[in-house]
Amino acid sequence: MSHDILVEHISKNAQLSKWELTEFCKHFQLKSIPKKTFLLEQGEVCTFEGFVVEGCFRIFTIDKKGNENTLYFATKDWWLMDIDSFMNRKPSDLNMQALEDSKVLLIRKIDKLALYESVPAVEKLFRVMSQKAIVAWQRRLIRNHSQTATERYQHFTSTYPNIVTKLTDKQIASYLGITHEFLSKIKKKTN
Amino acid sequence: MSHDILVEHISKNAQLSKWELTEFCKHFQLKSIPKKTFLLEQGEVCTFEGFVVEGCFRIFTIDKKGNENTLYFATKDWWLMDIDSFMNRKPSDLNMQALEDSKVLLIRKIDKLALYESVPAVEKLFRVMSQKAIVAWQRRLIRNHSQTATERYQHFTSTYPNIVTKLTDKQIASYLGITHEFLSKIKKKTN
DNA sequence: CGTGTTTGTTGAACTTGTTCAACTTTTTCC
DNA sequence: GGAAAAAGTTGAACAAGTTCAACAAACACG
Numbered sequence: 001m002s003h004d005i006l007v008e009h010i011s012k013n014a015q016l017s018k019w020e021l022t023e024f025c026k027h028f029q030l031k032s033i034p035k036k037t038f039l040l041e042q043g044e045v046c047t048f049e050g051f052v053v054e055g056c057f058r059i060f061t062i063d064k065k066g067n068e069n070t071l072y073f074a075t076k077d078w079w080l081m082d083i084d085s086f087m088n089r090k091p092s093d094l095n096m097q098a099l100e101d102s103k104v105l106l107i108r109k110i111d112k113l114a115l116y117e118s119v120p121a122v123e124k125l126f127r128v129m130s131q132k133a134i135v136a137w138q139r140r141l142i143r144n145h146s147q148t149a150t151e152r153y154q155h156f157t158s159t160y161p162n163i164v165t166k167l168t169d170k171q172i173a174s175y176l177g178i179t180h181e182f183l184s185k186i187k188k189k190t191n
Numbered sequence: 192m193s194h195d196i197l198v199e200h201i202s203k204n205a206q207l208s209k210w211e212l213t214e215f216c217k218h219f220q221l222k223s224i225p226k227k228t229f230l231l232e233q234g235e236v237c238t239f240e241g242f243v244v245e246g247c248f249r250i251f252t253i254d255k256k257g258n259e260n261t262l263y264f265a266t267k268d269w270w271l272m273d274i275d276s277f278m279n280r281k282p283s284d285l286n287m288q289a290l291e292d293s294k295v296l297l298i299r300k301i302d303k304l305a306l307y308e309s310v311p312a313v314e315k316l317f318r319v320m321s322q323k324a325i326v327a328w329q330r331r332l333i334r335n336h337s338q339t340a341t342e343r344y345q346h347f348t349s350t351y352p353n354i355v356t357k358l359t360d361k362q363i364a365s366y367l368g369i370t371h372e373f374l375s376k377i378k379k380k381t382n
Numbered sequence: 383c384g385t386g387t388t389t390g391t392t393g394a395a396c397t398t399g400t401t402c403a404a405c406t407t408t409t410t411c412c
Numbered sequence: 413g414g415a416a417a418a419a420g421t422t423g424a425a426c427a428a429g430t431t432c433a434a435c436a437a438a439c440a441c442g
Contacts, residue, residue: 137328145368177336
């Protein structure tokens with residue numbers, strides 16, 4: 001059952017009682033997202049949070065120059081949210097697109113907010129997960145500053161070998177912050 | 192009184208009752224940190240969290256190649272913490288150094304953890320602050336990928352004009368992820 | 383199954399940013 | 413106030429990464 005994956009995931013970040021787990025999970029609805037579909041598109045207000053059960057998403061933004069910039073890839077066990085848009089009801093800068101047929105557990109904003117009130121442990125859960133996320137973002141920034149594109153590519157492929165297989169080189173390049181032509185040259189050299 | 196600054200700051204992120212505010216604040220001790228002093232040094236385990244009341248800190252890491260990489264600068268109203276080290280009792284990768292005579296409000300880890308239990312609103316407070324921080328880290332990453340060093344320098348100086356005046360060009364360059372020689376050339380060109 | 387579209391490759395010229403070294407200016411601190 | 417140290421400047425040679433264009437390979441889909 002898909003909720004089991006969610007339960008297992010959150011249990012790594014906070015201890016919730018059986019009742020709390022049930023309360024938490026019951027607001028999440030399973031939804032199938034076909035390949036190439038956008039779960040969220042730049043300009044829309046994000047009114048949900050999602051947890052990937054199956055498949056893969058790319059979260060990216062398109063800047064003024066028209067370049068795609070990939071923030072992250074989300075496979076099983078990753079969260080999909082645009083915090084800024086969700087919190088402040090503002091149009092999102094992000095696109096969330098399924099790279100293959102996928103399944104997500106979705107919670108509506110109204111239910112999420114109610115959950116914070118009715119199950120205080122959910123505050124801790126998201127506090128802890130958010131703090132872990134900060135650490136990850138900080139580390140990625142440091143890597144971007146201290147490593148070459150080649151090193152970053154190697155780090156990415158060795159850290160996420162199972163995600164890499166689902167991606168095109170173009171998508172990987174937009175995650176690393178380089179052109180896909182240059183990634184092609186990197187791959188040639190390191191072979 | 193220095194606690195007033197803290198109260199004002201947290202009130203922007205969560206609504207705490209008078210009692211909760213008092214409970215929260217009473218665990219913070221004011222400490223003066225002379226210029227150039229390290230509040231935390233790479234390799235130590237971080238057992239506190241700090242809130243800057245006065246002065247300025249630089250939070251940076253030194254990588255294997257010996258290069259300094261500045262994560263952020265913290266002036267009045269900013270938090271000082273190494274989440275990873277604090278949460279997981281692991282040696283920190285970070286240095287927190289006062290750039291001028293500074294004052295911080297410090298809370299010990301043991302008190303912070305107790306506070307999460309005794310004042311649940313503190314969970315929400317740090318959940319909200321952490322989520323805001325994630326948004327900021329994501330934005331910075333996108334900027335690093337989509338903008339040139341010149342654009343990033345201009346963004347930094349216009350976003351933090353009051354911090355810039357406290358910094359050397361070397362420190363700014365290490366924040367932008369470029370060499371100080373190149374920053375010097377950028378400044379010459381844009382004049 | 384084939385054809386149109388997207389993805390990947392390669393090279394040449396170019397831009398951005400680095401390195402090193404020599405020098406000047408500013409700050410530190412006794 | 414003056415010597416030493418740190419920070420900033422500049423130029424030349426270099427390395428990393430981009431751009432554009434042309435072509436090849438892979439994939440999508442009616």
